[in-house]
Amino acid sequence: MASDLTLYVDSSWMSPWVFHAMVALEEKQLPFKLVATPLPIPEPLKSELKDKAMLGKVPLLAHGDLWFTESLAISEYLAEKFPMPKHPRIFPADLGERARARQVMSWLRTSLAALRNDRPTSSVFGRPTVHPMTEKGKEDAAELLRVAGKLVAPGKTQMFADWSIADIDLSLALMRMIASQDHVPEHLITYALAQWDRRSVKRYLAHVPTTP
Ligand SMILES: N[C@@H](CCC(=O)N[C@@H](CS)C(=O)NCC(=O)O)C(=O)O
Structure with missing residues (x-):
């Protein structure tokens, strides 16, 4: 379900990779929750993220039980999980x-x-x-x-x-x-x-x- 989406972001809002991931979610017109954390990510959150998503970094997308990082992995996932025609395209068709x-x-x-x-x-x-x-x-x-x-x-x-x-x-x-x-x-x-x-x-x- 799209409503299970949570994006972990930096609380300074200066990360270009967070910018990419959040714009991808917005362009897909998906409802999502935001969790903002300062950088460097403090404990115990850092360990929790590493445990669940392998890497303790932002952007991090949690979709139900699936937790992962890397801005490109996030936009590729959203493109495939929420495809056309129900959701707008975020990668070229060709x-x-x-x-x-x-x-x-x-x-x-x-x-x-x-x-x-x-x-x-x-x-x-x-x-x-x-x-x-x-x-x-x-x-x-x-x-x-x-x-x-x-x-x-x-x-x-x-x-x-x-x-x-x-x-x-x-x-x-x-x-x-x-x-x-x-x-x-x-x-x-x-x-x-x-x-x-x-x-x-x-x-x-x-x-x-x-x-x-
Ligand atoms: N290659 C990653 C870069 C992610 C990254 O380096 N994130 C930084 C913030 S810009 C981070 O989370 N650092 C962890 C920390 O400071 O604890 C991507 O495209 O998402």
Whole structure:
């Protein structure tokens, strides 16, 4: 039952992986409960999560007796457990586009470390970063813009024929730069802001504490 869904999240609301998982749940239009924990996850909760889900991390999805972590595992599970037509699609219908979406999401989790360091999610969800990027950060930024430029055609507000959860990850990567007023081509700004305008994203952002 969908009503058995609980998402464990960080109470700072700064985790990009929690953002991905919660937006996936919202896009699937599923009812779910939220449990917020500070990071690092304190005991005894950490041990309880490790016991039930193998890893003591957030995002963690509990669905009845099934407890597991990893943002991509969560969105893939939701896509398969709550499929079309009853629930909206969160991965592209086309197999090739689905492979590309997975490629992008996997790349964004394993690359661009300097950019992520120079422009943390706190600069997107909270106060923009004012300090200049490191040389390595600039290299990552150029690579992000090169790849995003290939994936998002001018005038498009999604990468593929169908909107997908990969759009959320790519737009967050771009928002790291946009929020700090780094140079981003206009059509990629339009693309990222279109994601930020989605109800699912707004519902996530509503939880983020406002910085004074
Ligand atoms: N690869 C994981 C990353 C999850 C992760 O690293 N979560 C961090 C917070 S962003 C965490 O829960 N750390 C455990 C702790 O701080 O105790 C995913 O995609 O979900």
